[in-house]
Amino acid sequence: MARVAVLHNTLDFQGGADAVCLQTCAALAADHAVTLFTISETDPEALATRFGVSLGELTVVTPRGNGPLAKTLSAAAPWTGPQLAFRSVLLRRLFARHADGFDLAVSTANELALPLPSVQFIHYPQFRERRRRLGVDPDATGGPSEWLNECWSRLAAPAAGEPANENTLLLANSAWTADVVDDTYGVRPAVVHPPVDQIDCSTSWAEREDGIVAVGRLAPDKRVMEAIAVVDALRERGYDSHLHVVGSAPRSYRRYAEKVAETAARREYVTLERDASRSRLETLLCSHRYGLNMKPREHFGMAVAEYAAAGMVAIAPDSGGQREIVDASHRFDSLSGAVDCLADAIDSGEPPTASRDRFASERFRAAMRGAVARAID
Structure with a gap:
């Protein structure tokens, strides 16, 4: 059993990235001692219930004054613009004080420079925004947020090529995201689609x-x-x-x-x-x-x-x-x-023909358990 820290900058958006975080915690809890580091108003257990995830035993670490801090960040968002990179800087500083107590870190909120071996699940790169604007994303406009992102990148982003080292295993939520990561950092992650279970519906197509x-x-x-x-x-x-x-x-x-x-x-x-x-x-x-x-x-x-x-x-x-x-x-x-x-x-009026269980959560959980096992070895 390893001591595993799961890093997630915030659960407050209550979206797909947060479901990935909670499913990852649940997947690892059976075999490892899992601690979640986050800066969130949202209670992990309450959100897990909404997502249909059973967390089991989970230790949660937040910064001192977490409630007021998370509330202030959320309240300021309409004026400050994107915050994920900044929140990740704060999260990294929080984790650095505890890192010696863990064997492995798992980031479910994109890439981070970390002082120990890690598995990093990337929904979309949160740092190096200027590099993406120049080489990857023609729709980005630059501006003040770009230069703020450069500041946060200097504080918490991996160096170009660093995610490819033997201590870091990168995963991406889609092939498209993997291509963006490759263009940004020079390494292409393995693709692990997020967990979405088939929904059992009793209503026939004709009755819908x-x-x-x-x-x-x-x-x-x-x-x-x-x-x-x-x-x-x-x-x-x-x-x-x-x-x-x-x-x-x-x-x-x-x-x-x-x-x-x-x-x-x-x-x-x-x-x-x-x-x-x-x-x-x-x-x-x-x-x-x-x-x-x-x-x-x-x-x-x-x-x-x-x-x-x-x-x-x-x-x-x-x-x-x-x-x-x-x-x-x-x-x-x-x-x-x-x-x-x-x-x-x-x-x-034709019903869809695609498989309904392509992204089953057990497939995702097995992939995350396998990635952590490889990183620990």
């Missing part, structure tokens, strides 16, 4: 509603407002479509969440459900035919994978890691393209 469900954080990058615009356009074409928006509203995105709520309230065919229980989410997924994601260059897309796991037709942008989930005929590159995709799917 011709409605649309959009699941995800109520945040600008998820483009929830655009999802509403898509349904507006569908109805203008004569389709009697409706939309369920299902998502959490972290403090960081409260202004955007308020805007979504106001927009939904003006439409009788749009329903907003915040912080829905797992059973309610599965009920919605199993009773509707179409799942919509509007975020381009999604690093993987756990909500998209859940659509597939529930036997829905998943509709998503033709970019990022979600290309590994969604059929080409159901991908789009513009808002009008999303309308066309949904209209075509409704007109055909």
Whole structure:
């Protein structure tokens, strides 16, 4: 049994990365002494219940004044912009005081320079933003956040080529993300898709509603407002479509969440459900035919994978890691393209044919246990 530290900068976004963190803790707890280091308002056990994860014995270490610190960071987010890299700098400083008590570190919140052997699961590189703008991501705009990121990179990022050393094992959530990591650091991680279990649905395809469900954080990058615009356009074409928006509203995105709520309230065919229980989410997924994601260059897309796991037709942008989930005929590159995709799917009325258990959590857990075993050896 090894002493394993799991590092996760925050659980407060309550999204796919956090599910990866909690599943990793659960996967390792049977064989190792696991301690979670994080800076979060969110209680890990409460979030695990929402995700359907049983954590078992888990020690949690947070900084002194964790509650006020996490609350302040979340409250400041509308003005400070992206914070994950900065939170990771703080997390690394917290862990450095305890590192001697561990055999291995597992980062489930992207890459970090760490003083001991590690497994690092990358959803998308959090450092070296300027390098990505110049060589990888033509849509990035630079600006003050880029230079702040350079500062955080100097404090906590691995050096170029460092993640390839024998003490660091890198994993990525999709082949697309692995390519970005390769371009940024000069090493390509192995791909381990995040955990999404098949959802057992008793409702047949014929009995499902011709409605649309959009699941995800109520945040600008998820483009929830655009999802509403898509349904507006569908109805203008004569389709009697409706939309369920299902998502959490972290403090960081409260202004955007308020805007979504106001927009939904003006439409009788749009329903907003915040912080829905797992059973309610599965009920919605199993009773509707179409799942919509509007975020381009999604690093993987756990909500998209859940659509597939529930036997829905998943509709998503033709970019990022979600290309590994969604059929080409159901991908789009513009808002009008999303309308066309949904209209075509409704007109055909055909159910999806893709496997519903491609991303089972046991496959993920086995991969993480194997990666930790290799790193310890």
